[in-house]
Amino acid sequence: MNKVPHRIYLREDQMPTQWYNLRADMKELPDPLIDPATGKPATEEDLYPVFCKELAHQEMDNTTRYIPIPEEIQEFYRMYRPSPLIRAYNLEKKLDTPAKIYYKFEGNNTSGSHKLNSAVAQAYYAKKQDLKGVTTETGAGQWGTALAEACSFFHLPLTVYMVKCSYEQKPFRKSVIQTFDADIIPSPSDTTQVGRKILAENPGTTGSLGCAISEAVEKAVTTEGYKYVLGSVLNQVLLHQSIIGEESLLAMQMIDEYPDIIVGCAGGGSNLGGLIAPFMRDKLTGKTDPRIIAVEPASCPSLTRGRYAYDFCDTGKVTPMARMYTLGCDFIPSANHAGGLRYHGMSPILSKLYHDGYMKAISAEQTKIFETAIQFAKQETILPAPESAHAIYGAVQEALRCRETGEAKTILFGLTGTGYFDMVAYQSYMDHTMNDYIPTDKELEASFAKLPKIPGIQ
Numbered sequence: 001m002n003k004v005p006h007r008i009y010l011r012e013d014q015m016p017t018q019w020y021n022l023r024a025d026m027k028e029l030p031d032p033l034i035d036p037a038t039g040k041p042a043t044e045e046d047l048y049p050v051f052c053k054e055l056a057h058q059e060m061d062n063t064t065r066y067i068p069i070p071e072e073i074q075e076f077y078r079m080y081r082p083s084p085l086i087r088a089y090n091l092e093k094k095l096d097t098p099a100k101i102y103y104k105f106e107g108n109n110t111s112g113s114h115k116l117n118s119a120v121a122q123a124y125y126a127k128k129q130d131l132k133g134v135t136t137e138t139g140a141g142q143w144g145t146a147l148a149e150a151c152s153f154f155h156l157p158l159t160v161y162m163v164k165c166s167y168e169q170k171p172f173r174k175s176v177i178q179t180f181d182a183d184i185i186p187s188p189s190d191t192t193q194v195g196r197k198i199l200a201e202n203p204g205t206t207g208s209l210g211c212a213i214s215e216a217v218e219k220a221v222t223t224e225g226y227k228y229v230l231g232s233v234l235n236q237v238l239l240h241q242s243i244i245g246e247e248s249l250l251a252m253q254m255i256d257e258y259p260d261i262i263v264g265c266a267g268g269g270s271n272l273g274g275l276i277a278p279f280m281r282d283k284l285t286g287k288t289d290p291r292i293i294a295v296e297p298a299s300c301p302s303l304t305r306g307r308y309a310y311d312f313c314d315t316g317k318v319t320p321m322a323r324m325y326t327l328g329c330d331f332i333p334s335a336n337h338a339g340g341l342r343y344h345g346m347s348p349i350l351s352k353l354y355h356d357g358y359m360k361a362i363s364a365e366q367t368k369i370f371e372t373a374i375q376f377a378k379q380e381t382i383l384p385a386p387e388s389a390h391a392i393y394g395a396v397q398e399a400l401r402c403r404e405t406g407e408a409k410t411i412l413f414g415l416t417g418t419g420y421f422d423m424v425a426y427q428s429y430m431d432h433t434m435n436d437y438i439p440t441d442k443e444l445e446a447s448f449a450k451l452p453k454i455p456g457i458q
């Protein structure tokens with residue numbers, strides 16, 4: 001039997017030229033966004049003040065199955081894609097499992113994550129619409145870096161609101177973002193009304209993604225020629241990230257493989273939604289039935305302990321409301337080091353699929369995650385981002401189950417990025433100063449009690 005190579009690469013001319021829109025194959029669609037001002041479903045036009053037009057269109061497009069990737073974006077992708085599909089031979093050996101473990105590695109670019117896949121698309125469409133600039137938020141800093149790279153490439157000014165606790169924990173993230181000429185402001189800040197309000201109510205706050213989103217949106221809508229862009233959660237972002245899954249599917253076909261189990265970490269859902277997209281297509285159309293597992297931090301457990309309800313996408317309650325698994329938009333997670341997984345909600349597409357039983361979710365405490373991350377670094381010589389380590393953890397659990405049952409399942413997981421900017425977190429794990437705070441039911445109930453009341457809906 002020929003041994004499968006360690007790294008499986010597509011040739012440039014085999015790369016996908018279309019994004020796949022999962023919504024076109026869903027049996028039931030996610031519930032529509034609701035405009036908080038009217039209580040009615042938002043239209044594409046309602047999104048124009050916030051998003052650029054093409055992206056607003058992609059956000060609302062539930063029917064176009066394949067969307068051609070513009071040539072300029074394909075050209076940009078070719079600088080760092082295809083990303084490798086890697087067979088984790090050493091990890092398999094270490095776990096003594098009959099399972100075959102593959103991972104799709106998205107950390108081979110300066111942003112150190114999959115986020116560049118959507119950043120380049122969003123910067124491209126903004127430039128094409130002749131915008132004067134864009135604003136965004138960033139949690140751990142990967143999205144801010146990715147977007148700064150993309151905006152710099154297309155000569156588009158960018159202002160980034162970075163969650164304060166990450167800004168303080170990761171000073172070099174700030175420097176990288178500045179290298180690409182973006183402005184960066186720790187959030188909450190006094191540069192917006194909503195930031196000043198949040199600071200007044202909660203002066204010691206270390207911030208949250210929801211709060212940084214509110215600031216970025218306010219800045220965009222109050223600055224002429226500016227729009228807002230977002231790195232996760234939205235349908236358009238899952239669409240762009242489908243490149244991860246389409247490449248994975250093609251690479252696996254090259255070696256006659258197909259995953260029985262697919263695992264991804266879930267913050268806002270973009271890498272997981274992208275990774276699973278073509279496999280979910282097969283599942284929805286009855287071709288195959290892979291098991292799909294989302295892994296989230298126990299400190300911010302939106303799928304495993306959240307409510308499936310309409311909620312705001314941000315703390316400042318300025319965005320439309322989406323029906324999703326949420327911990328409540330006022331929920332501020334403890335200072336969890338997996339900064340990119342600290343969002344209170346979850347992609348409405350993934351929320352709907354999870355609600356309808358097409359995927360499972362588990363959560364894990366962060367010390368377990370770092371233990372897994374360090375083991376993985378030693379076996380596979382990639383230092384994973386803490387976010388990505390959640391996916392490794394889920395894959396390892398499945399591989400260990402295979403060891404018990406003797407089943408040689410094929411496992412695919414998404415290794416979303418590298419952890420070089422997370423060494424403060426790694427160090428605190430090694431120094432045993434990291435804690436595993438998990439919100440109590442009472443804390444979550446208090447947050448759920450504040451979910452918006454919408455007459456006739458909830």
Ligand SMILES: *Cc1c(COP(=O)(O)O)cnc(C)c1O
Pocket residue numbers: 112113114115140142143231232233265266267268269270271272340341385387388416417418
């Ligand atoms: C942002 C990020 C995540 C989580 O975001 P999703 O939208 O859930 O994919 C995971 N891993 C890395 C490395 C990230 O930067």
